[in-house]
Amino acid sequence: MSSDPVSRRPKRRLVRVAALALGLAAALVLAEVATRIALARSGKPFDSTAAAELVGTLHSSLVDAAPRVRRIDEAAAQDVHSQGQRLHPYYGYDFQGYLNNLPTELAYHRSPEAEKSYDVVILGGSVAMSFLPDGVEALTAALRADPELATRPIMVLGHGRAAHKAPQQTLVLQYLLCAGAKPDAVIALDGFNEVAVGFQNERQGVAGSYPCGNIWLNLAGAVASDPPSLAAAMELRTRQLAVIDAAEDYARWDLSRFAVTSWLGLRRIERLRSSASADALVLERLVANSQAFTALSGPPDSGTDEQRIARLVRAWREDGLALHALCSARGIDFLDVLQPTALRTGTKTLTAREQKGNVANESWQTGVALGYPLLESAGAELAAAGVPFLDATRVFADVEETLYFDTCHFNARGYAVIATEMGRALVAARARARRAGK
Amino acid sequence: MSEEVGQTSAERPRPTAVGRRGKLFTLALALGSIAALAFVLEIGARIRARLAGTPWDSAAARRELTIALASFDAGVPDDSTREAAGQPPETAGDARETSADAREAEGNERATGGLVDAHQALHPYLGFDDLRMHERLRAAIEASRSPDGFDVLVEGGSVAADFVGAGSERLIELLRAAPGFPGGASGPVRVWCEARAEFKQPQQANALACALAAGLEPELVITIDGFDDVAIALSNVAAGTHPLYPSAARWNVLAGNPTGDVRTLDRSIELRRRRARVAAFAERALARHVELSALAGSLALGKLRELRAEADAARAELDAAFKAFREGAAERGPQFTGSTDDALRCAIEAWSEGAISMWSLCRARGIPYLHVLQPTLHDEGAKPPSEDELALGASAALGPDEARDAGGARDARGALGAEDPRGAGDVRGPRVALGAEDALRVDAARRGYPALRAKATELAGRGLPFCDASRVFADVRETLYRDASRFDDAGHRLLAETIARRALEELAARAR
Numbered sequence: 001m002s003s004d005p006v007s008r009r010p011k012r013r014l015v016r017v018a019a020l021a022l023g024l025a026a027a028l029v030l031a032e033v034a035t036r037i038a039l040a041r042s043g044k045p046f047d048s049t050a051a052a053e054l055v056g057t058l059h060s061s062l063v064d065a066a067p068r069v070r071r072i073d074e075a076a077a078q079d080v081h082s083q084g085q086r087l088h089p090y091y092g093y094d095f096q097g098y099l100n101n102l103p104t105e106l107a108y109h110r111s112p113e114a115e116k117s118y119d120v121v122i123l124g125g126s127v128a129m130s131f132l133p134d135g136v137e138a139l140t141a142a143l144r145a146d147p148e149l150a151t152r153p154i155m156v157l158g159h160g161r162a163a164h165k166a167p168q169q170t171l172v173l174q175y176l177l178c179a180g181a182k183p184d185a186v187i188a189l190d191g192f193n194e195v196a197v198g199f200q201n202e203r204q205g206v207a208g209s210y211p212c213g214n215i216w217l218n219l220a221g222a223v224a225s226d227p228p229s230l231a232a233a234m235e236l237r238t239r240q241l242a243v244i245d246a247a248e249d250y251a252r253w254d255l256s257r258f259a260v261t262s263w264l265g266l267r268r269i270e271r272l273r274s275s276a277s278a279d280a281l282v283l284e285r286l287v288a289n290s291q292a293f294t295a296l297s298g299p300p301d302s303g304t305d306e307q308r309i310a311r312l313v314r315a316w317r318e319d320g321l322a323l324h325a326l327c328s329a330r331g332i333d334f335l336d337v338l339q340p341t342a343l344r345t346g347t348k349t350l351t352a353r354e355q356k357g358n359v360a361n362e363s364w365q366t367g368v369a370l371g372y373p374l375l376e377s378a379g380a381e382l383a384a385a386g387v388p389f390l391d392a393t394r395v396f397a398d399v400e401e402t403l404y405f406d407t408c409h410f411n412a413r414g415y416a417v418i419a420t421e422m423g424r425a426l427v428a429a430r431a432r433a434r435r436a437g438k
Numbered sequence: 439m440s441e442e443v444g445q446t447s448a449e450r451p452r453p454t455a456v457g458r459r460g461k462l463f464t465l466a467l468a469l470g471s472i473a474a475l476a477f478v479l480e481i482g483a484r485i486r487a488r489l490a491g492t493p494w495d496s497a498a499a500r501r502e503l504t505i506a507l508a509s510f511d512a513g514v515p516d517d518s519t520r521e522a523a524g525q526p527p528e529t530a531g532d533a534r535e536t537s538a539d540a541r542e543a544e545g546n547e548r549a550t551g552g553l554v555d556a557h558q559a560l561h562p563y564l565g566f567d568d569l570r571m572h573e574r575l576r577a578a579i580e581a582s583r584s585p586d587g588f589d590v591l592v593e594g595g596s597v598a599a600d601f602v603g604a605g606s607e608r609l610i611e612l613l614r615a616a617p618g619f620p621g622g623a624s625g626p627v628r629v630w631c632e633a634r635a636e637f638k639q640p641q642q643a644n645a646l647a648c649a650l651a652a653g654l655e656p657e658l659v660i661t662i663d664g665f666d667d668v669a670i671a672l673s674n675v676a677a678g679t680h681p682l683y684p685s686a687a688r689w690n691v692l693a694g695n696p697t698g699d700v701r702t703l704d705r706s707i708e709l710r711r712r713r714a715r716v717a718a719f720a721e722r723a724l725a726r727h728v729e730l731s732a733l734a735g736s737l738a739l740g741k742l743r744e745l746r747a748e749a750d751a752a753r754a755e756l757d758a759a760f761k762a763f764r765e766g767a768a769e770r771g772p773q774f775t776g777s778t779d780d781a782l783r784c785a786i787e788a789w790s791e792g793a794i795s796m797w798s799l800c801r802a803r804g805i806p807y808l809h810v811l812q813p814t815l816h817d818e819g820a821k822p823p824s825e826d827e828l829a830l831g832a833s834a835a836l837g838p839d840e841a842r843d844a845g846g847a848r849d850a851r852g853a854l855g856a857e858d859p860r861g862a863g864d865v866r867g868p869r870v871a872l873g874a875e876d877a878l879r880v881d882a883a884r885r886g887y888p889a890l891r892a893k894a895t896e897l898a899g900r901g902l903p904f905c906d907a908s909r910v911f912a913d914v915r916e917t918l919y920r921d922a923s924r925f926d927d928a929g930h931r932l933l934a935e936t937i938a939r940r941a942l943e944e945l946a947a948r949a950r
Binding site: 084092093099171210216234295321326 | 640
């Protein structure tokens with residue numbers, strides 16, 4: 001034992017530093033273990049992959065036009081999904097990617113390849129928008145069961161637009177046909193936005209038949225022409241950018257690796273997202289009081305909730321009839337698909353993750369609760385009127401795994417399931433038409 | 439712990455007075471050195487500034503900071519806000535559009551029974567609309583659902599709208615007089631107008647789809663169109679807008695809202711952020727009176743200018759985004775690089791597809807449908823022009839011989855595919871000099887109408903109920919036309935007779 005107190009000092013310091021480091025490490029481990037235990041006890045055990053996907057999907061909802069299940073570091077959204085929304089004279093609004101892509105697509109329709117190929121156009125809202133690429137393979141495989149399509153090239157063309165609803169699907173098709181598109185088949189995958197977004201419009205004082213009020217009013221200038229609304233819109237966007245930054249920080253620092261860092265990162269994102277949601281409500285109220293609102297919100301609707309929903313369902317049924325009429329007149333195959341939603345009780349046993357994501361505002365909940373039974377009946381009426389129809393509300397009834405990541409959007413596995421059913425239904429419709437001597 | 443190192447606090451050497459003085463001296467020396475250095479640097483900065491010919495002026499520095507604070511403290515600059523609010527700077531084009539709207543207003547007032555452009559607003563599915571049409575459609579829906587009465591819906595552009603006001607009485611009279619008319623000889627017959635000035639396909643088809651989806655249940659649908667479909671296509675192309683898009687003169691003005699685009703909004707936010715940084719920096723610098731020192735002031739001004747340059751760069755990015763927005767596809771549609779022949783082909787294809795859509799929408803609901811090709815003054819052979827009509831430039835539409843007979847000469851123009859009409863402004867008549875807009879209309883009629891008739895024959899061959907009314911005034915020498923496409927009440931009564939005949943045939947065929 002050294003007796004020189006001076007020579008013992010550095011050693012002691014080293015011991016102290018080591019003890020401090022060990023203590024810190026122990027505290028971190030303890031915090032990690034405690035967080036994991038706490039999460040497990042609250043019924044939400046830590047899942048690194050799920051956490052990264054959750055943040056990625058949230059990021060996608062702010063960056064992509066239609067939200068997708070993805071990690072932030074995965075490939076960027078496709079061009080057609082680019083979130084730049086623009087006014088469109090004939091269906092309210094479009095996405096910059098689609099506008100850019102249209103001349104190429106129309107050139108394709110004029111090409112010899114298009115003559116040989118069986119071209120299927122998918123119409124609808126964001127679920128239809130994300131059908132490409134996730135549902136294409138399963139749809140193509142199912143269509144191969146038709147002897148005429150067994151070897152024929154099949155091309156799936158996406159024309160779903162986030163938040164689109166009747167009559168926008170008819171108007172998109174009408175525009176495409178006027179512009180020179182020559183599809184062989186059209187599938188409308190819709191229903192949810194009609195009653196959820198449509199009813200949200202009604203609650204906001206925007207006509208149910210008008211496009212999604214939040215998007216349309218902004219693009220049409222109700223926000224820009226009203227200084228308080230414009231200031232609120234900039235505030236909201238600033239907060240959304242902060243959420244995007246926080247989500248990207250989460251991915252950059254790989255916070256999903258540890259429960260404690262993931263929990264802290266998610267808390268930060270959630271806090272920012274809550275502020276953004278509050279700002280969105282402020283903006284909504286300001287726009288509703290703006291001068292331009294009356295001119296841009298369409299004919300005012302009245303009536304009870306049930307009457308409003310009945311009108312929205314009628315619009316959906318009329319859209320199905322109109323699409324069928326446009327297609328029949330040109331010899332185009334058509335299929336109308338009523339999409340599933342996690343909000344429709346009894347259509348799927350929701351997993352814990354699905355239950356967590358199945359959160360909607362009051363108008364969406366009411367819209368689906370009142371509207372889906374009517375949509376299902378209206379679908380049966382369409383089928384009775386000779387419109388090829390697939391009620392896909394229960395297409396996930398026997399699937400136990402997680403498919404939904406929110407109220408209506410599902411992952412690639414979900415798309416494979418529904419696309420297969422859509423393909424089978426279209427093949428059956430074609431067979432019926434052949435038998436009828438069409 | 440202290441015990442462990444073998445020295446108690448009592449045993450530690452206490453600082454002596456000399457030691458304390460030494461430390462104070464060291465501190466004072468350090469401070470003095472810093473002050474001396476700052477002084478030297480300050481002097482150096484002032485000498486350098488003087489040598490550079492710009493002696494340090496603290497008042498000027500304060501002024502620069504104050505100006506920066508004042509001008510950057512606001513949000514987005516004034517002119518951007520103007521753009522953001524959808525009010526593009528006034529241009530010659532705007533003035534022309536305003537004047538065109540003023541001209542149109544008079545016609546619209548008559549056409550729509552008192553509706554004028556003051557009530558025009560963006561419509562999500564029709565491009566633009568008159569707000570009072572909402573109430574009219576609501577009334578039509580209610581009436582059409584009543585058990586009695588025969589409801590006729592008229593779609594199309596301004597001539598169709600005029601027809602409802604001036605020709606519907608004669609139409610009703612003739613329908614009622616016909617034996618077997620489903621509405622009966624004395625039952626109520628209502629003619630509803632869903633036509634709007636300057637509508638062209640697919641606007642008519644969209645208006646019908648929306649009206650039917652909203653619950654309208656008419657017994658007959660009549661579309662009267664053709665002229666705007668070809669004429670607006672050409673004027674759109676001349677204005678740099680896709681021929682399939684709505685009338686550029688109306689749509690482009692209403693649709694210019696750059697902040698609706700998230701990218702311009704993001705750039706506005708970035709500009710606001712950078713401007714706020716300039717303002718905050720200037721405020722801090724002023725509060726600290728950095729202008730009193732040439733050194734600190736110079737450094738602060740350097741930083742201020744750097745921040746201002748960043749804000750300027752953000753401003754330039756925002757301007758570029760606005761420019762890209764204005765040139766983007768939203769208002770002008772997809773880029774159209776074809777000739778005017780291509781534009782006419784595009785318009786005629788859209789007209790044909792729109793007609794098929796309207797027919798199929800009606801057929802699916804069991805509603806009889808009739809598509810009418812409207813007459814127009816400049817369609818060769820459509821009408822022998824009167825003196826007054828020649829004053830409207832009708833001679834430009836005549837063939838060379840006819841024009842010579844009428845006392846003038848013109849450049850002969852062929853049908854679709856013959857010649858690029860962009861030079862049609864040189865078309866000459868004996869009585870008037872045509873403006874570029876008039877020349878486009880003449881050319882659209884001359885080249886577009888033969889193609890429309892050919893396409894209509896094709897459609898009729900597919901079973902589409904069609905009525906070619908383009909020659910309905912072929913034997914009328916009196917003045918009917920008020921401009922290139924719109925005619926007076928006498929003309930509408932004549933048109934009503936042709937339409938009634940054809941509509942009754944269609945109704946009889948449906949009854950069979």
